[in-house]
Amino acid sequence: MFEKSDSSTTELILTAQNIAFVSRLLPMSLMLYSGQITHVIGPNGSGKSTVLSILSGLFDYEGRIKLLSDDLADYDLPSLAHVRSYLSQQDKPSFSIPVFQYLSLAVSALHDVDMAQLQLTLDEICQRLDIQDKLSRNIQQLSGGEWQRVRLAAACLQVWPSINPQAKLLLLDEPAAALDIGQEAAMYQLVRSIAMQGIAVVMVNHDLNRTLREADNVVLLDHGRCIACGGVEQVMTVDRLQAVFKTGIHRIDHQGFPCLVFVD
Ligand SMILES: Nc1ncnc2c1ncn2[C@@H]1O[C@H](COP(=O)(O)OP(=O)(O)OP(=O)(O)O)[C@@H](O)[C@H]1O
Numbered sequence: 668m669f670e671k672s673d674s675s676t677t678e679l680i681l682t683a684q685n686i687a688f689v690s691r692l693l694p695m696s697l698m699l700y701s702g703q704i705t706h707v708i709g710p711n712g713s714g715k716s717t718v719l720s721i722l723s724g725l726f727d728y729e730g731r732i733k734l735l736s737d738d739l740a741d742y743d744l745p746s747l748a749h750v751r752s753y754l755s756q757q758d759k760p761s762f763s764i765p766v767f768q769y770l771s772l773a774v775s776a777l778h779d780v781d782m783a784q785l786q787l788t789l790d791e792i793c794q795r796l797d798i799q800d801k802l803s804r805n806i807q808q809l810s811g812g813e814w815q816r817v818r819l820a821a822a823c824l825q826v827w828p829s830i831n832p833q834a835k836l837l838l839l840d841e842p843a844a845a846l847d848i849g850q851e852a853a854m855y856q857l858v859r860s861i862a863m864q865g866i867a868v869v870m871v872n873h874d875l876n877r878t879l880r881e882a883d884n885v886v887l888l889d890h891g892r893c894i895a896c897g898g899v900e901q902v903m904t905v906d907r908l909q910a911v912f913k914t915g916i917h918r919i920d921h922q923g924f925p926c927l928v929f930v931d
Pocket of ligand 1 (some may be wrong): 690691710714715717
C-alpha cells in the first residue's frame with residue numbers, strides 16, 4: 668500500500684484490494700492518490716499490462732477495486748470515460764481517419780465541453796508533443812513515434828481537468844514506446860503537468876532511471892507477483908532490482924541525482 672502524501676488536498680482516487688487474474692497476476696493491493704505518479708515496473712511478462720488492464724475497468728478480475736466512492740465493476744463505459752483514460756499497448760487501428768478526427772473521439776463521451784477551452788487544451792497538448800503539423804494527416808500515414816504521440820495526446824485530452832472536471836485517473840501502458848529521447852522527455856513533462864493538476868497517473872515503464880527520477884510511487888512485479896510497492900527509494904534497492912531483473916546494477920550519483928548503471 669502507498670503512503671498518502673503530505674498535501675491536505677490529496678484525494679484517495681482508487682483502492683485495489685487483492686486484485687488478481689488467473690495465471691497472470693497473483694493477489695496484490697494498492698491505493699492511488701490524486702497528483703501522484705505511480706510507475707509499474709518489472710521484467711517482460713511479469714504482469715504490468717495485466718495490472719493496467721484491470722485498473723482500466725475493461726477486463727474481468729478477482730478482488731475488489733473502489734474508484735472514488737463506487738465499485739469499479741459498477742461503472743458503465745460512458746461513466747468510466749469521464750473518470751479515467753487508458754492508453755493500452757496496441758498497434759494502429761484498421762480504420763483510416765485524420766489525426767484531428769481521431770483526437771475528437773477522445774472527448775466524444777464528455778458532456779458540455781467548452782469549445783474554446785478544448786481548442787486551447789488541444790493546442791497546448793499538440794505543441795508539447797510536437798504534433799501540430801500532423802493534425803490533417805491520416806493516422807495510417809504516421810511513423811510509429813508520431814502515432815504514439817497522437818495516442819498519448821488523445822489519452823491526456825480525455826482527462827485534462829479544464830475540459831473534463833470529473834477526470835481523476837490516467838493509465839498509460841508503456842507511453843515511452845517508440846519515442847526518441849527528446850520526445851520521451853516531453854512525454855514525462857506532460858505527465859508531470861497533468862499530475863500537478865490533480866490527476867492520479869499510473870504508467871508501465873521499462874526505463875528504471877526515469878522511474879527513479881519521475882515516479883512518486885513504484886509497483887515492482889515479477890512472475891505475476893508484487894515484490895514491493897511504495898516510495899521509489901523504498902522499492903528500488905539495488906539488491907532487489909538485481910534479483911528481479913537478473914542483471915548487474917550499480918547505483919551512482921550524477922550531479923546530485925541517483926543513477927543506475929547496468930553492468931552486464
Ligand atoms: N491474452 C493473454 N492470454 C493469456 N496469457 C496472457 C495474455 N496476455 C498476456 N498473457 C500472459 O500473462 C503474463 C503477464 O503478461 P503482461 O502482458 O501483463 O506482462 P508485462 O509485464 O506487461 O510484459 P511486457 O513487459 O513484455 O509488456 C505473461 O506470462 C503473458 O504471457
